[in-house]
Amino acid sequence: MECNIKRNLSFCNCSYPVCEKKGKCCECLHYHLKRKEVPACFFSKEVEKTYDRSIENFIKHYKG
Numbered sequence: 371m372e373c374n375i376k377r378n379l380s381f382c383n384c385s386y387p388v389c390e391k392k393g394k395c396c397e398c399l400h401y402h403l404k405r406k407e408v409p410a411c412f413f414s415k416e417v418e419k420t421y422d423r424s425i426e427n428f429i430k431h432y433k434g
């Protein structure tokens with residue numbers, strides 16, 4: 371199965387300008403999980419901009 375980077379990028383809300391993991395969701399997820407974080411797409415546009423990707427920040431802002 372091939373990685374569909376183009377399609378993934380259409381869903382990606384990450385505003386961090388220089389990340390080579392954009393569109394490579396599996397790498398992005400592993401990178402952040404190792405640091406007890408979650409990727410940008412777990413956050414709203416406003417919260418994502420703070421670059422605080424901690425699980426605590428996710429729980430704080432999550433609105434089912």
Ligand code: SF4
Nearest residue numbers: 384386389392398410
């Ligand atoms: S969420 Fe993190 S790893 Fe994923 S594209 Fe943005 S900066 Fe890169």
